[in-house]
Amino acid sequence: MKKYTAGLLICLAISVPAWFLGRLFPVVGGPVCAILIGMAIAPFIKGKERFRPGIAFTSKKILQYAVVLLGFGMNLSVVLEKGRQSLPIILATITTSILIAVLLYRLLKLPTKSAILIGVGSSICGGSAIAATAPVIEADDEEIAQSISVIFLFNIAAALLFPALGAALGLSNEGFGLFAGTAINDTSSVTAAAAAWDGLYGSNTLEAAAIVKLTRTLAIIPITLFLALYRTKKEQSGSGNTFQLVKIFPFFVLFFLLASVLTTVFHLPATVTGPLKDLSKFFIIMAMAAIGTNTNLVTLVKTGMKPILLGLCCWIGITLVSLSMQSFLGVW
Numbered sequence: 121m122k123k124y125t126a127g128l129l130i131c132l133a134i135s136v137p138a139w140f141l142g143r144l145f146p147v148v149g150g151p152v153c154a155i156l157i158g159m160a161i162a163p164f165i166k167g168k169e170r171f172r173p174g175i176a177f178t179s180k181k182i183l184q185y186a187v188v189l190l191g192f193g194m195n196l197s198v199v200l201e202k203g204r205q206s207l208p209i210i211l212a213t214i215t216t217s218i219l220i221a222v223l224l225y226r227l228l229k230l231p232t233k234s235a236i237l238i239g240v241g242s243s244i245c246g247g248s249a250i251a252a253t254a255p256v257i258e259a260d261d262e263e264i265a266q267s268i269s270v271i272f273l274f275n276i277a278a279a280l281l282f283p284a285l286g287a288a289l290g291l292s293n294e295g296f297g298l299f300a301g302t303a304i305n306d307t308s309s310v311t312a313a314a315a316a317w318d319g320l321y322g323s324n325t326l327e328a329a330a331i332v333k334l335t336r337t338l339a340i341i342p343i344t345l346f347l348a349l350y351r352t353k354k355e356q357s358g359s360g361n362t363f364q365l366v367k368i369f370p371f372f373v374l375f376f377l378l379a380s381v382l383t384t385v386f387h388l389p390a391t392v393t394g395p396l397k398d399l400s401k402f403f404i405i406m407a408m409a410a411i412g413t414n415t416n417l418v419t420l421v422k423t424g425m426k427p428i429l430l431g432l433c434c435w436i437g438i439t440l441v442s443l444s445m446q447s448f449l450g451v452w
Contacts, residue, residue, distance in 0.1 A: 127174015127410070130165070131182075134158055134409035139402060142308070147279045149308040150401065151247050151408040152272045155265055158412020159420075165413065179261055179410035182403050184372040187252045187340070189400035191379025192393045194334055203335030209302045209445040210336050216441045217243030217434045224433055228426045233259040236347070237267035238427055242434035245337045246271045246306030251404055252340045256347045256370045261414035266424065268408065270431035275309035278435070283316045289443070293317075295452045297325035301332025303442040305435075341377055344370045 134157045135150075142150025165171060203210075221239025224230065236257055241250045247268055254264050282304065286296040296317050304310045307330070314329040348369050383393055446452050 124174040124177045127171040127176070128178060129174070130171055130413070131175060131178045131406045131409045134161070134412070135402065135406045138405050138409060142405065146308045147276055147312045149247075149272070149275070149306060150405040151268060154405045154409040155268060155412040155415070158409045159265075159415050159417050160412075162413045162415070162417075171413075175410045175413055179264075179407050179414065180255060182410075183251050183407035184255060186400045186403035186407060187248065188372050188375040188379055189396050189403065190248055190337070191376040192383050192388065192396040193400070194337065194380040194383060195387075196338075196380050196384040199331060199334045199338065203331050205451070206298055206302060206332040206335055208449065209298060209442055210332070210339070212441050212445050213302050213438045214243040214336075214339055216437045220434050220437045221430060224430045228430065230426050230430060231263065233257050233263045234266060234427055235430060237263060238270055238430050239434060240343055241267055241271045242274075242305055242431060242438060244339045244343065245333065246275065246309075247404060247408075248307070248337060249340055249343070251407065252344050252370070252373060252376075253347060255372070256344050257351065261411045262416060262419060265408075265411050265415040266420055266427055268411075269420070269424075270427050271305050273428065274431055274435040275304065275306045278304040278439075279309040279312040279316070282313045283320060286317065287320070289452075291446075291452060293321065293323040293325050294328065295446055296323075297328035298332055298446055298451055299442055300325070300329040302336065303439045304333075307333055341373055344373045 134154055138150045138154035138157055141153040142148065145153075218239050221235050221242070225232065225235035225239075237250050237253060237259055240253045241247070243249075250264060250267050250271070253259075259267075282300060283296075286299060291299060297314065300310050300313045300317070304313055310329050310333045311326065314326040317323065317325055382388065443452075
C-alpha cells in the first residue's frame with residue numbers, strides 16, 4: 121500500500137477543491153472540475169514515476185469502488201414502482217443513442233472505445249456509466265477524459281436550454297420530469313434543470329426526474345455484462361485461444377447490484393445511504409483527478425471534434441425520441 125500513497129495524496133489534494141467547486145457550480149460538477157485541475161497541474165508534477173502507482177490505482181480501483189457505493193443510493197422497489205411509466209421512454213432513448221454511436225463510429229472512423237463510452241454515457245447516466253464501462257473495455261485515461269468532457273458539454277447545454285424548451289413546447293410538470301430524467305445524461309444536470317423548472321413554476325418535478333434518472337442507471341448492469349461477454353467472444357475469435365470471461369467480468373457491477381438489494385431489502389435509512397452516496401461521488405471525483413493528471417491536453421483538443429460530433433448527434437437523437445415517446449404515450 122505504501123507505493124500508492126504519493127499518488128493517492130495528489131489525487132486527494134485535487135479532489136477536495138474539485139468537490140467544493142462542483143457543489144458551487146452543480147451544472148459543471150465535481151468530476152469535470154477534477155479533470156480540468158488534474159490536466160492543469162500535470163505539467164508541473166515532478167518525478168511522475170513516484171506518483172504513477174497511486175494514480176493508476178485511483179483511476180481504476182477507486183473508480184470501481186465508486187460504482188459499488190452508487191448502489192446504496194438505489195432502493196429498487198421505489199425505482200421500479202415510480203420509474204415504470206418512464207421505462208418505454210428509457211428503452212427507446214438508450215436504443216437510439218447506441219444505434220447512433222454504432223453508425224457514426226463506422227462513418228467517422230472513431231476509436232472503438234471512445235465511441236462506446238460516449239454512446240453509453242449519453243444513453244444511461246453520464247459519468248457513472250462511463251465509470252462502470254471503462255474497466256470492462258480497458259479504456260485508457262485519455263479516452264475516459266475525452267468521453268467525460270463530451271458528456272459534460274451537452275449536460276451544460278441541456279441544463280440551460282431544457283427548461284425554456286419545455287416551456288415553449290407546453291410540457292406539463294410531469295412531462296418535464298420525464299423529459300429531464302430521460303434526455304439529460306448526468307444526475308447533477310438533471311437536478312439543475314428540474315430545480316430551475318420548479319423555481320419557475322413552483323412545481324415539484326425534481327423528485328420525479330431524479331427517480332427516472334435512477335431507473336436509467338439500472339441499465340449499467342445489462343450493458344456492462346453484454347460488453348464483457350462481447351469482448352470475451354471477440355478475444356476468443358481473434359486469438360484462437362480460450363479467453364476466460366472471469367478475467368474481465370465486471371464483478372464490481374454485481375456488488376453494485378448487491379448494494380442496491382441490501383438497500384431495498386433492509387430499507388436502509390437516508391442516514392446510512394446518504395454518506396455512502398456522497399462517498400461514491402467523492403470517489404468518482406478522485407478517479408477523475410487521477411485521469412486528468414494522465415491526460416495530454418494537446419492530444420485531447422486535436423482529436424476532439426469527431427467525439428463532440430458523436431456526442432451532439434446522440435444528444436439530439438435522445439432529445440427527439442424522448443419528446444416523441446411522451447407525445448405518443450400521452451404524457452405530454
